Amino acid sequence: MSKTSNINRVDGFAKVTGSATYSAEYKTPGVAYACLVGSTIAKGRIKTIDTKKAEWAPGVLAVITHLNVDKPAGYEQPKKRDNLGQPLQIFKDDSVRYYDQPIALVIADTFERMQYAASLIKADYLKEDHSTELEKVKDKGKTPERAKDYHRGVEDGYKNAEVILEEEYTIPTEVHNPMELANIIAKWDGNKPTLYTKSQGVEGTRRSVGDVFGIPAADVSVNSEYLGGAFGMGLHTWPYEIAALIGAKKINRPVKLVLHREQMFTNVGFRPYTIQKMGLGATKEGKLTGLTHEAIAMTSSYEDFMEGTVNMSRFIYDCANVSTRYRIVPLDTCTPIWMRGPGEATGSFALESAMDELAHKLDMDPIEFRKLNYAEKDLEQNKPWSSKYLLECYEGGMERIGWKNRKNKPGSVREGEWLVGYGMGTGTFGCYRSPTSVKAKFLTNGTLVLQCSVNDMGPGTATMMTAIGADVTGIPSENVIIEMGKSGLAKGPTQGGSATTSSVGSAVNDSCQLLITKAIELASKSEALKNVPITDLAFANGSITSKKDSSKRVSLVEVLNANKLEELVVENESKASEEAKKYSIYSFSVHFVKVLINPNLGKIRLAHVVSCADIGTVINQKTSAGQMYGGAVGGIGMGLMESLEIDHRFGRPINNNFADYHVPVNADIEKQEVFFVNKKDPISNPMGTKGLGETALVGMAPAIANAVFNATGIRVRDLPITLDKIL
Numbered sequence: 001m002s003k004t005s006n007i008n009r010v011d012g013f014a015k016v017t018g019s020a021t022y023s024a025e026y027k028t029p030g031v032a033y034a035c036l037v038g039s040t041i042a043k044g045r046i047k048t049i050d051t052k053k054a055e056w057a058p059g060v061l062a063v064i065t066h067l068n069v070d071k072p073a074g075y076e077q078p079k080k081r082d083n084l085g086q087p088l089q090i091f092k093d094d095s096v097r098y099y100d101q102p103i104a105l106v107i108a109d110t111f112e113r114m115q116y117a118a119s120l121i122k123a124d125y126l127k128e129d130h131s132t133e134l135e136k137v138k139d140k141g142k143t144p145e146r147a148k149d150y151h152r153g154v155e156d157g158y159k160n161a162e163v164i165l166e167e168e169y170t171i172p173t174e175v176h177n178p179m180e181l182a183n184i185i186a187k188w189d190g191n192k193p194t195l196y197t198k199s200q201g202v203e204g205t206r207r208s209v210g211d212v213f214g215i216p217a218a219d220v221s222v223n224s225e226y227l228g229g230a231f232g233m234g235l236h237t238w239p240y241e242i243a244a245l246i247g248a249k250k251i252n253r254p255v256k257l258v259l260h261r262e263q264m265f266t267n268v269g270f271r272p273y274t275i276q277k278m279g280l281g282a283t284k285e286g287k288l289t290g291l292t293h294e295a296i297a298m299t300s301s302y303e304d305f306m307e308g309t310v311n312m313s314r315f316i317y318d319c320a321n322v323s324t325r326y327r328i329v330p331l332d333t334c335t336p337i338w339m340r341g342p343g344e345a346t347g348s349f350a351l352e353s354a355m356d357e358l359a360h361k362l363d364m365d366p367i368e369f370r371k372l373n374y375a376e377k378d379l380e381q382n383k384p385w386s387s388k389y390l391l392e393c394y395e396g397g398m399e400r401i402g403w404k405n406r407k408n409k410p411g412s413v414r415e416g417e418w419l420v421g422y423g424m425g426t427g428t429f430g431c432y433r434s435p436t437s438v439k440a441k442f443l444t445n446g447t448l449v450l451q452c453s454v455n456d457m458g459p460g461t462a463t464m465m466t467a468i469g470a471d472v473t474g475i476p477s478e479n480v481i482i483e484m485g486k487s488g489l490a491k492g493p494t495q496g497g498s499a500t501t502s503s504v505g506s507a508v509n510d511s512c513q514l515l516i517t518k519a520i521e522l523a524s525k526s527e528a529l530k531n532v533p534i535t536d537l538a539f540a541n542g543s544i545t546s547k548k549d550s551s552k553r554v555s556l557v558e559v560l561n562a563n564k565l566e567e568l569v570v571e572n573e574s575k576a577s578e579e580a581k582k583y584s585i586y587s588f589s590v591h592f593v594k595v596l597i598n599p600n601l602g603k604i605r606l607a608h609v610v611s612c613a614d615i616g617t618v619i620n621q622k623t624s625a626g627q628m629y630g631g632a633v634g635g636i637g638m639g640l641m642e643s644l645e646i647d648h649r650f651g652r653p654i655n656n657n658f659a660d661y662h663v664p665v666n667a668d669i670e671k672q673e674v675f676f677v678n679k680k681d682p683i684s685n686p687m688g689t690k691g692l693g694e695t696a697l698v699g700m701a702p703a704i705a706n707a708v709f710n711a712t713g714i715r716v717r718d719l720p721i722t723l724d725k726i727l
């Protein structure tokens with residue numbers, strides 16, 4: 001274990017003392033306050049909008065609607081981004097495409113005057129019939145371009161099996177809703193905007209803002225240094241950000257816009273409501289012979305959102321005949337966006353519930369059933385795994401949760417009045433790596449500075465960069481300085497898809513290695529080392545030393561001073577190796593749950609939760625465990641509590657607040673543990689990491705459903721598992 005593997009979170013002090021500056025907190029002279037007024041219908045047109053009273057209210061600087069907006073230049077020929085279609089062009093016309101869609105921006109000189117003025121705006125609508133209920137239009141799905149139907153072996157081959165399971169599962173809409181609200185301070189310097197905003201991708205935000213305003217991305221400055229969580233909602237540039245920019249341009253003053261909590265449920269994406277059909281077939285002995293996985297998910301009327309809901313079913317088990325189908329159906333809502341464990345979190349609920357159901361039908365232990373169908377290689381890509389320690393995860397979890405106390409027959413274990421149930425669910429997520437630049441600098445004060453525009457939405461990216469930089473150079477971690485989360489630095493990736501450590505960590509590693517080479521070259525010309533062959537020189541702890549004679553050494557600071565250099569700098573871009581393409585690289589996780597259920601009250605207690613993961617090398621135990629705890633809690637919310645309830649008569653959410661939209665708190669989980677296999681992946685990247693953020697959540701919801709079944713014999717196929725469903 002390296003000495004940096006347990007360093008404290010480097011941004012911890014700033015965060016707990018309040019000195020970390022979040023976007024809306026930047027001191028901005030002359031800042032004006034803005035808010036968005038939302039539509040009160042889900043579909044139709046704005047017939048009239050009365051802004052007069054608001055405009056005349058004290059302190060009001062501007063009221064912007066579709067009637068008076070200066071349309072950004074890029075509205076004419078919008079560019080397509082990623083797999084999304086056309087993002088909502090705010091204030092473009094009189095159309096309303098979802099409930100609470102912004103119809104006006106109100107800007108005033110104080111927060112209170114802005115709020116008051118916004119309350120004076122009245123709109124009349126030409127209402128049209130809206131569609132917000134996926135169940136009613138589920139047959140109207142279309143296949144997204146990048147989610148073609150997949151078949152291996154016989155199409156729907158499960159139907160020919162000796163033992164068949166066919167079931168349908170649903171997950172409701174869930175919202176990210178991080179503690180820190182979506183927020184922005186926008187300002188312009190001529191035609192160049194600066195945004196302090198909640199973004200998971202500085203460079204991505206620069207590009208999309210550049211597109212909307214018809215200016216080069218390089219002219220857009222983005223600062224997103226600290227984030228109070230995001231979970232995926234920061235992966236999209238949202239209409240509120242564009243609105244603030246339009247407003248700031250109009251009044252020629254900086255504008256601050258912070259969404260209300262209610263708007264976080266309607267305007268910044270969500271995990272989409274998804275209906276899934278599973279068909280599994282096996283021999284009587286429990287060998288899987290067929291697997292069909294179909295998903296129908298919602299998107300919005302103006303963007304095609306898709307995610308890898310059915311992907312895991314193609315490779316996680318050894319099965320000759322596999323079919324997957326994925327459809328999306330437009331509804332009159334805001335566009336969904338990736339939410340932690342996107343796709344796989346939804347897919348694993350159906351797959352891992354169905355696996356448990358089939359194991360029960362076969363009267364097999366669910367883990368024995370999975371081991372019998374263990375995939376020795378990736379049958380989808382027909383490639384070997386780069387590494388796979390899923391069996392170690394099973395073993396580690398079984399021991400910790402006390403799996404030996406589980407009985408196959410539901411309802412057969414009790415603790416006093418409580419029914420006891422054990423369940424598990426498997427998770428996985430791809431290991432991606434994006435091209436990433438890192439600038440590394442040695443300074444004459446003995447510090448190592450690492451710069452990258454990637455941000456840290458909370459997982460500990462800065463801590464990971466510090467640990468790797470310190471490990472490679474031997475510079476003590478307290479002398480490593482990280483500069484990140486803003487444009488102008490070496491270009492980093494979007495933080496998402498569990499890829500940050502693999503992408504940015506590798507770039508830190510490579511830049512630091514190159515920096516050492518450069519330091520050795522420079523030092524080899526120094527008086528002290530000029531007779532030592534360069535191949536005999538090594539860098540450690542800030543000094544260059546002869547490997548054969550440690551008395552021959554010179555500190556890097558001395559070398560810099562002798563050469564009259566203030567710093568030694570390397571900027572380098574790293575990307576995935578060609579070798580890596582020959583392998584299938586995935587992280588794996590298994591969540592284990594012990595529930596206690598009161599059969600009279602329906603109360604479900606999480607007595608013990610164990611989350612095990614094969615994420616390759618663990619760079620930092622503390623931040624990785626923190627990620628795993630947090631992700632698992634997200635999965636518990638998915639399993640037991642979270643659901644955005646829509647009143648379909650009006651197409652609007654009912655529980656758009658934290659009193660009614662429930663998420664787990666400490667008291668909801670009695671004992672939680674984390675276990676990492678912590679074995680290096682030989683292929684993924686120089687550190688051998690595989691990614692963690694998503695697998696921390698994927699597989700938890702089915703683990704709970706399976707435990708609930710084991711305790712009660714009641715199978716809940718519609719999340720969340722609230723007590724009414726088991727009474």
Ligand code: MOS
Pocket residue numbers: 200230231232233235338339340341342495496497498
């Ligand atoms: Mo994650 S859903 O890629 O922020």
